[in-house]
Amino acid sequence: MKTFFSTLVMTLLAVSLLSGQVMEKQARKYAKTIIDDDLTRHLTLLASDSLEGRETGKKGQKMAAEYIKNHFESLGLQAPVDGSYFQKFNLYQTYRGEAEMVVNGKTIKNLDQMVYWANVPFEKNEIEIVYVNKAQEEDLEGINAEGKFLAFKADGQFTPVLKSLEEAGAKGAIVFAEDSSRMNMVLRYGRYYATHGSLSRTEPSKDGLASVVIYQELADDIFGKSLSELEIGETAKAELYAEINTEVIETENVLGYLEGTEKKDELIVLTAHYDHVGIQDGKVYNGADDDASGTTAVMEIAEAFVKAKEAGHGPKRSILFMPVTGEEKGLLGSAHYAENPVFPLENTVTNLNIDMIGRIDSVHKDDREFVYLIGSNRISTELHEISEAMNDNYTKLELDYTYNAEDHPDRIYYRSDHWNFAKNGVPIIFYFNGTHADYHQHTDTVEKIEFDLLKKRTDLVFYTAWEIANREERLTIDEVEEETEE
Numbered sequence: 001m002k003t004f005f006s007t008l009v010m011t012l013l014a015v016s017l018l019s020g021q022v023m024e025k026q027a028r029k030y031a032k033t034i035i036d037d038d039l040t041r042h043l044t045l046l047a048s049d050s051l052e053g054r055e056t057g058k059k060g061q062k063m064a065a066e067y068i069k070n071h072f073e074s075l076g077l078q079a080p081v082d083g084s085y086f087q088k089f090n091l092y093q094t095y096r097g098e099a100e101m102v103v104n105g106k107t108i109k110n111l112d113q114m115v116y117w118a119n120v121p122f123e124k125n126e127i128e129i130v131y132v133n134k135a136q137e138e139d140l141e142g143i144n145a146e147g148k149f150l151a152f153k154a155d156g157q158f159t160p161v162l163k164s165l166e167e168a169g170a171k172g173a174i175v176f177a178e179d180s181s182r183m184n185m186v187l188r189y190g191r192y193y194a195t196h197g198s199l200s201r202t203e204p205s206k207d208g209l210a211s212v213v214i215y216q217e218l219a220d221d222i223f224g225k226s227l228s229e230l231e232i233g234e235t236a237k238a239e240l241y242a243e244i245n246t247e248v249i250e251t252e253n254v255l256g257y258l259e260g261t262e263k264k265d266e267l268i269v270l271t272a273h274y275d276h277v278g279i280q281d282g283k284v285y286n287g288a289d290d291d292a293s294g295t296t297a298v299m300e301i302a303e304a305f306v307k308a309k310e311a312g313h314g315p316k317r318s319i320l321f322m323p324v325t326g327e328e329k330g331l332l333g334s335a336h337y338a339e340n341p342v343f344p345l346e347n348t349v350t351n352l353n354i355d356m357i358g359r360i361d362s363v364h365k366d367d368r369e370f371v372y373l374i375g376s377n378r379i380s381t382e383l384h385e386i387s388e389a390m391n392d393n394y395t396k397l398e399l400d401y402t403y404n405a406e407d408h409p410d411r412i413y414y415r416s417d418h419w420n421f422a423k424n425g426v427p428i429i430f431y432f433n434g435t436h437a438d439y440h441q442h443t444d445t446v447e448k449i450e451f452d453l454l455k456k457r458t459d460l461v462f463y464t465a466w467e468i469a470n471r472e473e474r475l476t477i478d479e480v481e482e483e484t485e486e
């Protein structure tokens with residue numbers, strides 16, 4: 001005869017199993033709405049030549065944003081940014097323009113004998129130069145850097161030295177390149193930046209450190225003696241002029257919001273970047289894998305959750321579907337969101353980020369049913385366990401954690417949009433297929449996408465999101481270890 005207690009336990013267990021089975025049945029049912037045809041249709045459109053490689057701020061990026069928005073709108077997702085699907089923000093495209101330095105009546109031409117190496121505009125003005133050897137701590141002893149240009153001999157990477165001079169109050173720096181091959185490299189970079197410019201979230205400021213990289217031989221023109229004869233503290237005067245041209249570029253993240261049925265303040269964020277690198281040398285960089293594949297996955301997962309909700313099986317927690325812009329320019333869209341979150345980051349339970357899931361890498365050419373997972377165990381062990389359980393139960397892919405190793409030289413954990421959530425303590429998983437010969441080439445095209453794999457990996461993200469959205473308790477966070485960005 002059963003005791004009352006064991007009957008109770010059996011009953012409770014049966015109830016929870018039953019609800020587990022019901023949930024599982026529902027999850028499988030809505031995963032089936034993620035179909036090859038839809039994945040193919042979205043991805044083919046996003047990666048088509050007409051979208052011109054979706055470069056941030058350009059026409060193709062706007063067309064992609066519009067396409068994703070229309071999809072979200074047709075699904076009936078809410079537009080959460082004051083009634084809009086777009087979170088718009090400005091970026092600053094900065095070009096280094098004309099620059100020159102005049103010493104003792106002689107003009108030193110930019111991109112020829114020198115490279116103006118800063119996004120700091122400089123009106124034609126006299127500058128005072130002080131020689132400080134290699135600008136090491138001992139070299140700077142007794143030197144008043146305030147408002148001066150400090151001239152030093154580079155020895156390897158000079159960027160850290162520039163930083164320290166700025167902190168010391170210098171107005172600028174004259175960097176003598178260590179040899180002509182280093183100088184040629186700087187000249188190449190200088191010419192590249194002059195034509196391509198650089199993109200950032202902050203406007204160039206006059207207050208930064210102006211810097212000039214220059215051939216060592218020019219010490220004679222500036223100081224009247226060669227570098228080897230110069231002593232610390234010797235001074236010279238010159239005239240410097242540098243023009244910086246800035247273009248303001250408006251861009252946007254696309255946000256579609258599905259409100260939860262029970263715990264609607266808690267939020268799961270699904271991201272993938274929909275921008276890519278545009279047109280280069282007349283060739284469209286289609287970015288089919290990078291990251292039309294992830295964008296497509298997010299669009300299809302959104303549809304699956306909407307269908308579930310329409311049938312009365314909506315997720316308990318809310319879900320934000322957010323294809324982001326500006327990833328290729330330095331994770332700019334996700335950085336903007338993390339600094340201006342539409343929903344509080346404290347209520348953000350997890351971020352699942354997808355960047356390239358439609359291909360395989362050479363490591364897996366004989367066992368193609370895999371995906372790299374990065375970050376799943378870094379903030380919440382529970383997230384990692386759920387992710388593994390979902391894969392065991394449903395998708396049965398090989399989960400490869402190679403890139404999750406803390407000392408992996410590729411530092412993938414810091415290189416896609418999830419990082420902007422992770423650095424704020426939000427548990428994340430990054431889904432990735434590794435790199436291949438077509439990575440960041442114009443040959444990353446649709447016909448190379450393996451749609452059956454894209455479907456399987458999309459399913460894994462869907463099942464993981466489904467479980468986290470519907471489980472009773474919010475994900476628990478491990479004891480926090482400080483993460484620092486290098």
Ligand SMILES: [Zn+2]
Nearest residue numbers: 290291328440
């Ligand atoms: Zn990329």
